[in-house]
Amino acid sequence: QKEVEQNSGPLSVPEGAIASLNCTYSDRGSQSFFWYRQYSGKSPELIMSIYSNGDKEDGRFTAQLNKASQYVSLLIRDSQPSDSATYLCAVKNNQGGKLIFGQGTELSVKP
Amino acid sequence: DAGVTQSPTHLIKTRGQHVTLRCSPISGHKSVSWYQQVLGQGPQFIFQYYEKEERGRGNFPDRFSARQFPNYSSELNVNALLLGDSALYLCASSLTFNEQFFGPGTRLTVL
Helix, strand or coil: CCCEEECCCCEEEECCCCEEEEEEECCCCEEEEEEEEECCCCCCEEEEEECCCEEEEECCEEEEEECCCCEEEEEECCCCHHHCEEEEEEEEECCCCCCEECCCEEEEEEC | CCCCEEECCEEEECCCCCEEEEEECCCCCCEEEEEEECCCCCCEEEEEEECCEEEEECCCCCCEEEEECCCCCEEEEECCCCHHHCEEEEEEEECCCCCCEECCCEEEEEC
């Protein structure tokens, strides 16, 4: 079992729709959760961080965390073609700063 | 404010050579982490340094080494390069041990 798993995609949604990206993790000691966006040929860009159960909203992005189910998700409302990228889920426990990444989900938003 | 900077941007080496990659963190950040990202996968943790001390090491061979300088910049060294070392090498800067911000990366090609 991989430590952090994501659907590899590609996930295709029409412009204006809600894109839903999912991530599961295996270490119950995980404390911090992050979503990064990575455009092709570029480095990852931090877009959301979440530390406690529930929802966290930032603009069109909502991160959801359920520690009991070991599940974290990212919702992108009113998806735009510029949101087309690979979205990486990263998880950290309370020991140091090591981030464990999933393999990423490729999102394609069609005009 | 300047973000994380890395040099060089691209590098081509041959098998058996060594390489040094450099990173300057965001001003005020004292922690630097290094990750390796191969095509189609999420970044993999190599090292973390905080206040010039190694705080974490990933599952990489001893050919990989790193250090952090008094000005918090860092360098990653890889000896005896293998074809499989071809990847995007990412440096991440953080103020705490949570949110990490990536530089543009160094793309290493080993021939």
